[in-house]
Amino acid sequence: MTDYLPHVATVPFALGCPEDLPATVPAVEAARPPAAEALAARLSDPAARVGPHQLLEAVRAARAELGPVAGTRITDDPRESRPNRDNDRAFGIERHQGPPLSLMLAGLLAACEGVLELVGDQGTGLDKSDWQDLVDGFDAVALWTASPHRVPERLPAPPPRDVGRSSPMDGLRRWVRGHHVFMVFAQGCALAVSGMTAAVEDGDRETAAVAAAVATRMMRASRAALRFAGDATETQYQDEIRPTLMPPVAPPQMSGLRWRDHEALVRALTASGPAWASLAEDRPDLLAAFRSALDDTYDAHKGVCGHFVGSESPSLLATARSHRPAVGVIEQFHRIRAGLLPQPPGPSRPAAGAGTKGTDPDTGGEGEK
16 A cells, blocks of 8 residues: 555665663763764765755765664564554654664664755755754754764755756655654654753753753754645645545554654653753753744644645544544644743743643543643
């Protein structure tokens, strides 16, 4: 049922399990592959920032520096949910067991190569800001994991051209490759949020501030990845993308919200509230920036959904007894997720999702606190 995948992306797309990633910045340092600094240097080379083709060559050189990552395909993981298996299968993702940070970096470079191939050939409909944030996501993960006590330099994104000629399956190409990017960015953001939380708990506020800044950049990059995935016309969505989300190609109610990478990020956010509050005592700007990035990411998700199906169409997650619009489901998740974080110090104002509990839009039952 997924025989279209080899025509739109390089599959299988190997990715490690987010549950295996380091949970602290010292653990990130210990897990760095020997090629981490050389990889970062390849991407930072000014000659690589001239255009998409030059950056693509630098990414390929960085993949060669990293080399093959020793690992084995996971065929039976008791930690994996059925919805995650469905999502992975629909997008050609294979889970591998091996050095977790190296697997994430390998996935990062593979996803970046997939984007640059497409943008170099077809251009992109992203505006300048979104394109900068998308490329910065790749840079931020690569540079921070190579030197996790320093905020990565924000490098210029190579200027792409606007979308030019279009060929069949272009919408689906961006859809699949954009989801590969989003899963890697979710892992990177979870890694940074967990590192921030652990550093605050250990009293290392300087390291925590660096990780918080990286988490914000990864959240903004995730927003850009959503917009890249949704860079398609309504006709491309209806003809190429939507059929892959519904039976018989996909099982009923398949949703990226059930992806283990997204769920790992939500767990990291859930655990991070007290750390954000503590860090905001002397750096309220860091919390404010992260909350703004989170809000923007949900707005982007709603925008993509509304662009394709309108503001009143029901979600693919909706049960037979529910007709809630897809955009409304996303907004409800937004309130719940934002409610996990404290408000920055300042004039009193209610937090989004404030309250003791939320309602899970998937089931109509109790959601996260």
